[in-house]
Structures are given as C-alpha cells and as structure tokens.
Amino acid sequence: QVQLVESGGGLVQAGGSLRLSCAASGLTFSTYHMGWFRQAPGKEREFLAIISWGGSVTSYADSVKGRFTISRDNAKNTVYLQMNSPKPEDTAVYYCAATKAISSIRPAQYDYWGQGTQVTVSS
Numbered sequence: 001q002v003q004l005v006e007s008g009g010g011l012v013q014a015g016g017s018l019r020l021s022c023a024a025s026g027l028t029f030s031t032y033h034m035g036w037f038r039q040a041p042g043k044e045r046e047f048l049a050i051i052s053w054g055g056s057v058t059s060y061a062d063s064v065k066g067r068f069t070i071s072r073d074n075a076k077n078t079v080y081l082q083m084n085s086p087k088p089e090d091t092a093v094y095y096c097a098a099t100k101a102i103s104s105i106r107p108a109q110y111d112y113w114g115q116g117t118q119v120t121v122s123s
Contacts, residue, residue, distance in 0.1 A: 008117065012083075030054075037107060
C-alpha cells in the first residue's frame with residue numbers, strides 16, 4: 001500500500017521560513033517524480049513545484065519561484081519543500097504527490113497523494 005505522509009506544517013510568521021517533508025512508502029520512490037501542491041479554502045488545488053526522480057530537474061509555479069525550493073533524498077524516500085519568506089496568501093493545506101510524468105502540473109496527472117499538512121502564515 002502506497003503512503004505519502006506530509007509533516008512540518010504549522011503556524012509561521014510572514015517573512016520567516018518553514019520546511020515541509022513528505023515521507024513515502026510502498027512504492028519505488030526513486031522512480032517517481034514528486035510534486036507539491038496546495039489548496040486554500042474555496043480554491044482549486046494549485047501546482048507549486050516538481051522534482052525529477054533523480055533530483056536534477058525542478059520546475060516551479062511563478063507564485064513560489066525564488067521563495068520555495070523543492071528537494072529530495074532518495075535514500076530516505078523523502079521529498080521536501082523549503083518555504084522562505086512566506087506570505088499570508090501562502091496559507092493553505094499543502095500536499096505532496098507522485099507521478100511518472102515529469103511535465104505534470106495538473107492534479108489528475110498524479111498517481112498518489114498524501115493527506116496534506118496545514119500551513120498558516122500570519123502577517
């Protein structure tokens with residue numbers, strides 16, 4: 001059974017930093033590209049970033065480019081999202097997901113999802 005478990009969410013002040021983690025099990029982690037999404041109340045799930053299976057290729061949404069960094073450790077079956085200088089508008093539930101297609105930016109293109117972790121950015 002595939003499991004993706006996010007952690008590291010919480011309350012952070014605007015301009016601070018936060019690192020989210022996503023631990024994977026039940027799949028060959030190093031063969032999947034990994035993405036991060038978020039969903040705020042009343043809004044659609046939004047693509048944030050993707051990292052290739054080997055970690056050499058990354059891509060970001062314009063809304064987080066230059067502030068957030070995606071990385072992975074295949075030895076630990078974990079993908080990370082470093083959030084620097086968060087803004088109140090970054091408040092949302094953050095999800096990690098696994099896909100076989102590196103160009104995936106739509107939720108439907110992902111095979112597996114975590115349960116999400118809440119991030120709240122205070123002003």
